[in-house]
Amino acid sequence: xxxxxxxxxxxxxxxxxxxxxxxxxxxxxxxxxxxxxxxxxxxxxxxxxxxxxxxxxxxxxxxxxxxxxxxxxxxxxxxxxxxxxxxxxxxxxxxxxxxxxxxxxxxxxxxxxxxxxxxxxxxxxxxxxxxxxxxxxxxxxxxxxxxxxxxxxxxxxxxxxxxxxxxxxxxxxxxxxxxxxxxxxxxxxxxxxxxxxxxxxxxxxxxxxxxxxxxxxxxxxxxxxxxxxxxxxxxxxx
Numbered sequence: 590x591x592x593x594x595x596x597x598x599x600x601x602x603x604x605x606x607x608x609x610x611x612x613x614x615x616x617x618x619x620x621x622x623x624x625x626x627x628x629x630x631x632x633x634x635x636x637x638x639x640x641x642x643x644x645x646x647x648x649x650x651x652x653x654x655x656x657x658x659x660x661x662x663x664x665x666x667x668x669x670x671x672x673x674x675x676x677x678x679x680x681x682x683x684x685x686x687x688x689x690x691x692x693x694x695x696x697x698x699x700x701x702x703x704x705x706x707x708x709x710x711x712x713x714x715x716x717x718x719x720x721x722x723x724x725x726x727x728x729x730x731x732x733x734x735x736x737x738x739x740x741x742x743x744x745x746x747x748x749x750x751x752x753x754x755x756x757x758x759x760x761x762x763x764x765x766x767x768x769x770x771x772x773x774x775x776x777x778x779x780x781x782x783x784x785x786x787x788x789x790x791x792x793x794x795x796x797x798x799x800x801x802x803x804x805x806x807x808x809x810x811x812x813x814x815x816x817x818x819x820x821x822x823x824x825x826x827x
Contacts, residue, residue: 590614592746596646596656598632604631608804610797612778613722614650618796619772619779621789624799626744628727630782637780638673639666650745670702672739672747672777676733676754680738686710687719689734693742709737712771729760736768740775747772753788765791 592612599605606629612620615662622630635641637648641662648656655664666673680689690706696706710716713733723731732752739747753761754770769792772779783789789796797804 590651590745592637592648592650593647594637594648596636596643596648596658598629598636598641598643602701604629604802606802608633608636610804612780614778617773617776617778618794619769619781619792621785621793621796622780622799622804623784623789623796627786628799629802629804630784631750631801633675634750634780634782635800637746638665638671638748639669640673649811670742670745672742672744673707674732674735674739674747674749674752675750677722677733678755680731680734682723684723685719686715686721686726686734689723690737690741692738705741706737709741710738712768713737713773727760728756729764732756732760732764740777744777747775747777749779749781750793751782751784751785753785764810768792 590613592614594612595609597605597607608652623631624630631757632641636643638654643656643658645658646656647658650669654660654662655669656662680758683694684692687706687710690709691702694702694705706719709721715730715733715737718730723734726734732755736752753765756764765788781788781792
């Protein structure tokens with residue numbers, strides 16, 4: 590199955606974000622969308638998720654149209670079956686860890702739901718923490734809960750919007766070191782937004798480069814193992 594996207598998003602202050610790419614969703618891979626802060630990466634992610642509506646173009650997965658400006662089609666976020674993790678974990682503070690993870694799988698029978706939650710807590714390294722309040726967790730633990738919650742419904746696509754940005758350095762390094770294994774175990778194709786070249790090299794199989802609101806027209810390219818091979822303008826320090 591292939592995701593095909595070509596769209597344009599305008600903002601009132603004159604900023605325009607353009608994107609055009611094809612993405613094979615047939616198996617697990619991490620595609621990194623990277624470039625300087627403020628270049629439009631999050632806008633592209635939000636358009637794919639259905640949280641923003643472009644003014645022009647289309648987004649299509651297989652035969653299913655998520656967005657088509659001419660046909661006036663715009664599928665809502667919950668209709669796209671996409672998982673999303675923000676910079677801020679955006680957890681529900683009145684729910685414990687297990688309930689946060691189970692939020693999107695209420696349709697499952699109780700025993701199956703419980704098994705799914707237990708499996709995900711083990712996968713993300715939160716065994717035995719199901720009854721903990723989210724206010725008792727570290728920033729890295731909160732992001733792990735957010736990741737498990739996004740994975741719970743088994744989405745067709747996972748979108749990560751700079752998931753390490755709000756963490757301190759130890760928390761960032763710890764989560765980064767385990768993230769690829771977690772995602773590989775899930776088998777869900779993933780788009781990771783980052784402005785950090787090191788993160789791109791550590792986590793990505795392929796990358797898309799953005800500069801000044803435009804997705805560079807090179808398609809999804811292989812990430813090299815050499816930092817020197819990454820385009821200089823996108824290596825923006827934290």
